[in-house]
Amino acid sequence: MSDEHAGTTVDDARPNPEGTRLGELWSILPEESSVGPDGVLQIGGAPVTELAQRFGTPLYVYDETGLRRQIRRFVDGLRERWPNSEVLFASKSFPAVGMYRLAQEEGLSVDIAGGGELRLALAAGVDPARLHFHGNAKSDAELSMALAAGVDTIIVDNEDELDRLERLLERPQKLLLRVIPGVEAKTHASQATGGLDSKFGLPMDQARRAIERMRAHPLMEFEGVHLHIGSQILDTAQFAEAVAKISSAGSFSSYDVGGGLGVKYTYDEVAPGVDEYLDAIVTAAKAHLPEGARLLIEPGRSIVARAGVTLYEVTTVKRTGRVFVAVNGGLADQLDAALTGQRFEAVLGNRVLDPWTETAQLVGRQCESGDLLVDQAPLPAARVGDLAVLATTGAYGYTLANNYNGALKPAIVFVRNGEARLVVRRETYDDLLSTHAPAIEG
Numbered sequence: 001m002s003d004e005h006a007g008t009t010v011d012d013a014r015p016n017p018e019g020t021r022l023g024e025l026w027s028i029l030p031e032e033s034s035v036g037p038d039g040v041l042q043i044g045g046a047p048v049t050e051l052a053q054r055f056g057t058p059l060y061v062y063d064e065t066g067l068r069r070q071i072r073r074f075v076d077g078l079r080e081r082w083p084n085s086e087v088l089f090a091s092k093s094f095p096a097v098g099m100y101r102l103a104q105e106e107g108l109s110v111d112i113a114g115g116g117e118l119r120l121a122l123a124a125g126v127d128p129a130r131l132h133f134h135g136n137a138k139s140d141a142e143l144s145m146a147l148a149a150g151v152d153t154i155i156v157d158n159e160d161e162l163d164r165l166e167r168l169l170e171r172p173q174k175l176l177l178r179v180i181p182g183v184e185a186k187t188h189a190s191q192a193t194g195g196l197d198s199k200f201g202l203p204m205d206q207a208r209r210a211i212e213r214m215r216a217h218p219l220m221e222f223e224g225v226h227l228h229i230g231s232q233i234l235d236t237a238q239f240a241e242a243v244a245k246i247s248s249a250g251s252f253s254s255y256d257v258g259g260g261l262g263v264k265y266t267y268d269e270v271a272p273g274v275d276e277y278l279d280a281i282v283t284a285a286k287a288h289l290p291e292g293a294r295l296l297i298e299p300g301r302s303i304v305a306r307a308g309v310t311l312y313e314v315t316t317v318k319r320t321g322r323v324f325v326a327v328n329g330g331l332a333d334q335l336d337a338a339l340t341g342q343r344f345e346a347v348l349g350n351r352v353l354d355p356w357t358e359t360a361q362l363v364g365r366q367c368e369s370g371d372l373l374v375d376q377a378p379l380p381a382a383r384v385g386d387l388a389v390l391a392t393t394g395a396y397g398y399t400l401a402n403n404y405n406g407a408l409k410p411a412i413v414f415v416r417n418g419e420a421r422l423v424v425r426r427e428t429y430d431d432l433l434s435t436h437a438p439a440i441e442g
């Protein structure tokens with residue numbers, strides 16, 4: 001199977017009418033995207049207009065076929081290069097029960113961070129022996145839940161956590177230790193986690209002491225080290241650098257080198273493919289890590305981002321100082337644009353073949369000027385009722401969804417061979433009010 005995931009391949013069979021940048025858009029829309037003769041975008045064989053009508057908007061839509069294919073690129077690609085290996089899905093990127101289940105079906109183990117993700121994974125039927133528990137501030141209660149569930153590995157972040165484990169452990173438990181590799185990832189500051197001032201993990205000198213503690217404890221099965229240098233990283237040399245640095249922590253039976261592979265979000269961005277990424281990591285592992293050690297990776301964004309789009313209905317078009325196209329969602333369901341400045345691209349899903357004649361501010365409905373989904377989006381002249389489709393929103397969109405201005409979190413559908421299935425229902429006003437019952441009833 002070819003490694004076309006990162007938008008490096010444009011399918012020439014797809015239209016690219018004059019006055020659009022559709023040729024490039026196909027490389028950031030889900031793999032199973034097409035357009036009907038009526039100019040309506042189809043995801044996984046289903047017209048987006050029908051999905052919007054049936055499930056409402058805003059709506060998170062996933063191309064299930066493309067998603068499964070992308071998972072297999074990671075699982076098969078790593079196994080071929082380094083047989084003693086494991087790919088964990090970093091579930092924070094898309095923590096939906098339907099996704100946990102799909103991940104396990106396709107051969108992924110799962111990285112969870114916190115009691116909530118543990119509950120979601122268990123509800124999905126994920127085998128606890130495939131769960132790896134992360135977090136820089138795990139509580140006693142969360143550690144107890146994880147131990148009771150029988151998670152495979154706990155990734156220890158600090159010595160306070162070791163104090164907790166000393167109190168809580170009643171049987172042997174596999175552990176990794178998160179170390180700070182000292183690699184400043186070239187990404188947004190909030191997404192860089194491997195620099196010397198990171199809040200995650202321990203610097204190498206302190207790591208040695210923590211390792212001694214674990215090795216001395218009868219119930220702690222210390223297996224090796226973990227690192228994660230950050231997210232949306234487009235330079236694969238940085239992953240190789242991290243692998244080289246972690247080898248100085250010592251010789252162990254396991255090395256988890258984290259996630260972080262970046263994806264192509266915009267027409268002009270270039271992102272490495274899965275093969276290029278795996279080549280970089282495994283070449284570094286062969287050079288620096290003990291032969292036969294277990295190698296783990298934890299991709300999140302690069303598995304799910306491209307497979308997902310978000311559908312919005314255009315509610316207002318204003319041609320004032322600028323052209324404002326406002327939709328019925330915004331930073332409540334797509335926080336990354338405001339939080340990290342992530343650039344997305346948009347298309348009118350009901351008019352894909354119309355020439356793009358206007359440069360619009362695609363804005364949301366939350367009460368912030370920073371609620372800007374796309375700055376200067378090239379679009380046809382938008383009309384009320386059009387369907388705006390934001391591409392490459394499969395990662396961290398649902399994760400970061402919130403109730404700003406009383407917004408209801410959107411539903412999620414998976415689409416395959418033209419069939420859509422609901423995996424998360426839309427929040428209701430009753431859901432919104434339910435936690436306020438003490439005040440309402442009091």
Ligand SMILES: Cc1ncc(COP(=O)(O)O)c(C=O)c1O
Binds near residue numbers: 134228258261302
């Ligand atoms: C420990 C850890 N592993 C993996 C990931 C996944 O990163 P990404 O979604 O960029 O692949 C994260 C995300 O921040 C993380 O904190």
